[in-house]
Amino acid sequence: MSRLILAPMEGLADPLMREVLTGIGGYDWGICEFVRVTESVLPNRTFLRTCPELKNGSRTPAGTPMRVQLLGSDPHFMAGNARRLVKHRPAGVDINFGCPAPTVFRHRGGSALLGEPQLLHDIVAAVRAEIPAGIPLTAKMRLGIDDVCLAVDCAQAIEAGGAEELIVHGRTKADGYRPPARWAQIDRVRAAIDIPVIANGEVWTVDDWHRIRAESGCADVMLGRGALADPFLARRIRGEAVGGWDALRPWLAIFWCGVRERVLPVHAGGRLKQWLMLLRRHEPQAEALYQQLRPVKAAEDIDRLLLAAGIPGELPLAA
Structure with a gap:
């Protein structure tokens, strides 16, 4: 069976969302949001804040392993942070x-490095030297900055640096998140290296999963925004019979309870609305709830509206 990996999604898949999605299930492992490395070795609390799963054997409460992602451009400091992380x-x-965010790109991080294959190699090699046997090293890249002409060179550099697997998002930095993803270009990268390649990009449905595997030649797939739009997608891919809105409501309740515990009331509603915006792609009830909550700002008012919608403040975990 194809492995299914939960993508690192800055601003979307935070520890609470990872807890919910892996609680619903279907993932072999996942990657947390990135830890930004500049010209310093970060304190332990930074790693633990970004990936609190480290305090639980590097697993979510449901037991899904979570890997930690480093983002930076200096091999020396990337190595120093890897040494502390491990x-x-x-x-x-x-x-x-792979990160295409303008702020990250301007500060020479993420996808900004895809024009410098030698630097990719040097970063991977420096980090590899600090990681003991038994802890896997992977990398995640896009196809390039403005075009795909260096995609193979970048992948080969990452492989030569010592990465054990490579995740390829089938878009360039310039593509952003505009569809379609270039799945056939992932196949070109896969054929040029010997380490396993995991395909990523624009997988929203089971049919998309079949097609990305066929076009990329990859057995394994990473799910990103599609996992938030359909939290049962990984289990659907695995052939399980799962419900729709009624099955999702308990998880919305768990998510909202977590938001209320972690986020100031003035910001809590934004987190829920952000998820509903993605859920409405598949669920008409999510669209209706989003429109109802859209003008509401006070968390206490959202509490009451959710209760009326059958989403109380606390519900037991669904199987």
């Missing part, structure tokens, strides 16, 4: 060569 025994270490 003291926490992460389930794996991943290096971000």
Whole structure:
């Protein structure tokens, strides 16, 4: 069976969302949001804040292993942070060569490095040297900055640096998140290297999963925004019979309870609305609830509206 991996999604898949999605199930492992490395070795609390799963054997409460992602451009400081990170025994270490965010790009991080294959190699090699046997090292890249002409060179550099697997998002930095993803270009990268390649990008349905595997030639797939739009997608891919809105409501309740515990009331509603915006792609009830909550700002008012919608403040975990 194809492995299914939960993508690192900055601003979307935070520890609470990872807890919910892996609680629903279907994932072999996942990667947390990136840890930004600049010209310093970060304190332990930074790694633990970004990936609190490290305090639980690097697993979510449901038991799904979570790897920690580093983002930076200096091999020396990337190595120093990897040295500190591995003291926490992460389930794996991943290096971000794919983030297209303008702020990250301007500060020479993520996808900004895809024009410099030698630097990719040097970063991976420096990090590899600090990771003991038994902790996997992966990297995640896009196809390029403005075009795909260096995609194979970048992948080969990452492989030569010592990465054990490579995740390829089938878009360039310039593509952003506009469809379609270039799945056939992932196949070109896969054919040029010997380490396993995991395909990523624009997988929203079971049919998309079949097609990305066929076009990329990859057995394994990483799910990103599609996992938030359909939290049962991984289980659907695995052939399980899962419900729709009624099955999702308990998880919405758990998510909202977590938001209320972690986020200031003035910001809590935004987190829920952000998820509903993705859920409405598949669920008409999510669209209706989003429209109802859209003008509401006070968390207490949202509490009452959710209760009326059959989403109380606390519900037991669904099987």
